[in-house]
Each structure stands twice: as C-alpha cells, then as structure tokens.
Amino acid sequence: FNPNRVEKILKQIDIGPDLTQEQRAEVMELVAEFADIFTTSLKEVLPIDFIKHKLTIDPTVKLPTR
Structure with missing residues (x-):
C-alpha cells in the first residue's frame, strides 16, 4: 500500500468517537489494507x-410510498 494514499484517505474520513481504541485501530488497518478501493476524489x-x-x-407486494 501507498502510505501517502492511506494518510489522505484517513484525513477524509471521520471515525466515530463512540469506537474503542481497538476498534479505531481496526478501521485504520482496514483502510490501509484496502486503500486501493477507496476514492479520494470523484475524478x-x-x-x-x-x-x-x-x-x-413481487408485483403483489405493496411497497411503502413517501
């Protein structure tokens, strides 16, 4: 993985404050592992x-409407 790309992605995401330190570390590890599937730009x-x-x-199922 490219550390610069991982850093750029991590700057753009918000990891909720309700996560434990261990969970936050897991999120950061996942971002690093799968950095190639995240986008940092619509381009x-x-x-x-x-x-x-x-x-x-099923056409017989009534779907909710807004």
Missing part, C-alpha cells in the same frame, strides 16, 4: 458499462 470514479442490476420484485 477517480469511472463509469462502467458491463454491470447490470435487475431487481425482481
């Missing part, structure tokens, strides 16, 4: 055209 998010999602919803 890094590229569109893809090979994934399609299909939701199979």
Whole structure:
C-alpha cells in the first residue's frame, strides 16, 4: 500500500468517537489494507458499462410510498 494514499484517505474520513481504541485501530488497518478501493476524489470514479442490476420484485407486494 501507498502510505501517502492511506494518510489522505484517513484525513477524509471521520471515525466515530463512540469506537474503542481497538476498534479505531481496526478501521485504520482496514483502510490501509484496502486503500486501493477507496476514492479520494470523484475524478477517480469511472463509469462502467458491463454491470447490470435487475431487481425482481413481487408485483403483489405493496411497497411503502413517501
């Protein structure tokens, strides 16, 4: 992993104060381990055209409305 990238990501996220020190350390370790899947800018998010999602919803089920 790139330590500079990890540092940049950690500066942009807010780790809640309700976590224990151990939990905070785990979050930071996860960020370091998976730094390549975090984005620090929308410019890094590229569109893809090979994934399609299909939701199979039972038409008899009443869905909540706003």
